[in-house]
Amino acid sequence: MAALGLHRLGSHVLGRWQPVLCSTQCTLHSTQAAAGHRKGAHSFPVIAGDILPIHRHVYEANSRNSDRCRHRYMELMEKVKLGGGEKAIVRHTQRNKKLLVRERLRRLLDDDTFLEICPFGGLGLPYGDVPSAGALSGIGKISGIWCMIIANDATVKGGTAYPISVKKQLRAQEIAIQNRLPTVYLVDSGGAFLPLQAQLFPDKEHGGRTFYNEAIMSALKIPQVAVVCGSCTAGGAYIPTMAEETIIVDRIGTIFLAGPPLVKAATGEDVSAEDLGGARLHSRVSGCVDHFAATESDAYSRARMIISTFSYDPEPEDRAEFEDPVYDIEELAGLAPRDYYHTLDIKLILSRLLDGSKLLEFKADYGTTLVTGFALVEGNLVGIVANNGALTHDASLKGSHFVQICDQRDIPLLFLQNTSSQDLLPPNVLKAEQFTNRLKAQASMIAAVACATVPKITLVIGGCHGGESFAMCGRSYEPNFLFLWPNARIGLVDANRLSWSDQKDEGWTDETEFRNHMNRLKEESSAFYSSGRLWDDGVILPQDTRQVLGKCLKIIRQQRCERVSVRSSPLLRM
């Protein structure tokens, strides 16, 4: 089973972006590649991005919608930052004398380059709101190395794991594996959230999978460090114990399978948390941890020192030269489509996302409802695959061809997705033939995307509906990162395409029932509904997109700077 996991994670997910180079080769390779990309980029043509009077009406409708979306985004961000609320913050900081999770990250990280993953995960669930899903996750630089950080927020029900918390941890580990990111766990958790234990324990993607991943990550030479900065009870106890190196904070950190109340109930013994599983016990007697820290600050500076021993040659910062787009990035708010019918030419968006607004288009005059080409985002070369209408037969063939070219040349792919659900029933035989041909071509593109081993990033800028979303690297196609604009709508069918007059023929008899169904469909299609359930890696504002993409591409590239040996366990012939 483990071998199978290693094979899948090692060969397919990591693809050819595995670190197998020694430091000298690696540095040379990256520098040459980057210099070459920058030099070539100057000759890429600038694409037209002017917003013309004819676009104004749609632009203004989109802007009004984007304002509403931004307002909702800010509201949710405020809510998330409050964690478990005022009372829990007082208990955490004053009674338990612990730092809040965001302050912990501030002390651990080099700077404020933190890319938070799915901050809205856990909001609006059937079992209520679980801010940050009870644990922050994201990627930040520690001692010059991009690391994944998974940090419990103990103000949310003692940092206990809800089903959504487990899902978030597993996604963070998956990102770490796919991008070969060293991982730091800040553990402060009461273990399973007991009222929902049936949804947490038994299944494959439940709690135990976190520890399975820890083992697999270690075998894949992805270093993991844990800081015990609170309770690590029950399942929580395995995280630091399975990490490669663990630090525990005196009088704050504890590790045990069952806490003092359970010991009392089972044996009648009174025992303090400190004696049962405190910092001194684990650093001197059990050996479950490797470093004793007198304070939290001490623990984070030790973690930074440990990470500085990892075998990476971080890229020099001066590689970060790049051109800004020629067109105003703020105008993206008016280009983010409020629905499929308010979609403007995708090049208006690309001209505000790409370095120098430059794109070397591939097959510019063929299958024009898909735009493909090479460009730079904050100095990183990417292959762009962007919807510009329906994914027709020609557009799908062009997409397949271009995806394979990028795969051949080791160029990461950036998908800009805006799809609509297709008509399922052809009105006549001619159309039926067209539908079948389109289906065949889309199947090729789906296969090309699924099998491409280069890193992929998907950005849903509008609709994510129906089969076309698969060809555009939807979640099931394992993009390294998938973000949504707040105006995005995600659902099998596009609710805006359904009307009562059409639906009467489809068997609906009660108009009120139909409208209720439509409203539910619209609510369930919102970007915030999706993000609350972790179907993506977060909602990002259009005007922040360039920065986020630039960061993701740098994070992805870090694995080329790894100095790990090619040595691995040999295959045993039987």
Ligand code: COA
């Ligand atoms: N499941 C569900 N809720 C839990 C919980 C659990 N395992 N552990 C704690 N909570 C809840 C508490 O009921 C409390 O809820 P409230 O804010 O609505 O009152 C909240 O989390 C905070 O707990 P509290 O004990 O007041 O905070 P604390 O900071 O003093 O201690 C813990 C936090 C986690 C150390 C402590 O609650 C604890 O030891 N819990 C039991 C852990 C356990 O036995 N887990 C076994 C899981 S298999």
